[in-house]
Amino acid sequence: MKQNRCKIIGITGGIASGKSTVSDILRKKGYTVIDADDISRKVTDIGESAYEKIHEYFGDDILRKDLSIDRKKLGSIIFGDEEKRKKLNEMVHPEVYKKMIQEIRINAQRDEIIFLDIPLLIEEIENSKKYGIEYDEIWLVFVSEKEQRERLMMRDKISSEEAEKRIKSQMSMDFKRKYATRLIDNQYGKEHLTKIVEKLVKSL
Numbered sequence: 518m519k520q521n522r523c524k525i526i527g528i529t530g531g532i533a534s535g536k537s538t539v540s541d542i543l544r545k546k547g548y549t550v551i552d553a554d555d556i557s558r559k560v561t562d563i564g565e566s567a568y569e570k571i572h573e574y575f576g577d578d579i580l581r582k583d584l585s586i587d588r589k590k591l592g593s594i595i596f597g598d599e600e601k602r603k604k605l606n607e608m609v610h611p612e613v614y615k616k617m618i619q620e621i622r623i624n625a626q627r628d629e630i631i632f633l634d635i636p637l638l639i640e641e642i643e644n645s646k647k648y649g650i651e652y653d654e655i656w657l658v659f660v661s662e663k664e665q666r667e668r669l670m671m672r673d674k675i676s677s678e679e680a681e682k683r684i685k686s687q688m689s690m691d692f693k694r695k696y697a698t699r700l701i702d703n704q705y706g707k708e709h710l711t712k713i714v715e716k717l718v719k720s721l
């Protein structure tokens with residue numbers, strides 16, 4: 518969906534590379550950022566569009582006492598099993614894109630630029646075209662694999678092996694670079710990142 522007067526900018530990068538941190542900086546500057554992880558949480562809530570499919574496929578084991586999906590448990594299953602991860606993607610991604618399109622339409626009436634924070638943007642680039650999203654720019658946030666693993670272990674309190682599985686479930690940074698129109702090196706501190714983002718925004 519290339520709105521006539523609205524630029525669509527995709528923000529992507531590996532797990533724990535700093536996409537949400539970039540999104541927070543943009544939001545503080547007043548920009549609209551639509552977050553695919555947030556939407557994926559909404560569509561998997563009790564009674565929402567992807568909930569029953571997930572329950573049916575993964576069984577009662579992945580439910581908490583209050584019947585909501587135990588995301589940590591589901592994560593530990595799918596990040597170690599390619600087939601199950603793909604199944605989950607097939608259940609969740611179409612619902613995420615549907616909601617994302619709705620949110621783009623609403624915000625496009627007001628905004629000149631809309632940012633989409635999508636972790637699997639490159640993995641899903643063909644599907645996003647099918648859903649009608651066209652990116653004017655793709656910003657790729659990256660850090661070294663060592664730093665990425667450390668930040669992921671620290672943030673999610675997981676082991677090095679668990680972090681490695683999650684990193685390996687995504688396409689390599691070298692592959693993703695080919696699709697990027699801007700590269701954001703997030704190896705340094707958050708102040709440095711803020712300056713990079715401010716510069717990029719000025720160039721739009």
Ligand SMILES: CC(C)(COP(=O)(O)OP(=O)(O)OC[C@H]1O[C@@H](n2cnc3c(N)ncnc32)[C@H](O)[C@@H]1O)[C@@H](O)C(=O)NCCC(=O)NCCS
Pocket residue numbers: 531532533553554557561588589591592595602605606609610613635636637686687
């Ligand atoms: C596996 C789930 C339950 C784990 O939930 P949890 O709250 O612990 O993590 P969260 O959703 O915040 O995701 C954290 C990060 O994990 C990575 N990630 C999530 N799902 C996937 C996936 N299917 N494949 C590869 N990486 C993924 C992304 O980098 C994401 O930013 C959840 O991520 C999920 O439902 N994933 C499937 C939907 C999906 O692909 N979401 C990502 C963007 S739409």
Ligand SMILES: Nc1ncnc2c1ncn2[C@@H]1O[C@H](COP(=O)(O)OP(=O)(O)OP(=O)(O)O)[C@@H](O)[C@H]1O
Pocket residue numbers: 530531532533534535536537538539554636668669672703704705706707708710
């Ligand atoms: N420049 C930085 N310096 C130090 N720590 C950082 C920096 N940028 C982000 N972090 C930290 O690294 C972790 C991962 O960042 P963030 O959550 O923004 O990544 P993400 O790409 O959105 O992750 P996910 O793919 O899981 O959604 C967080 O704990 C964040 O506070």
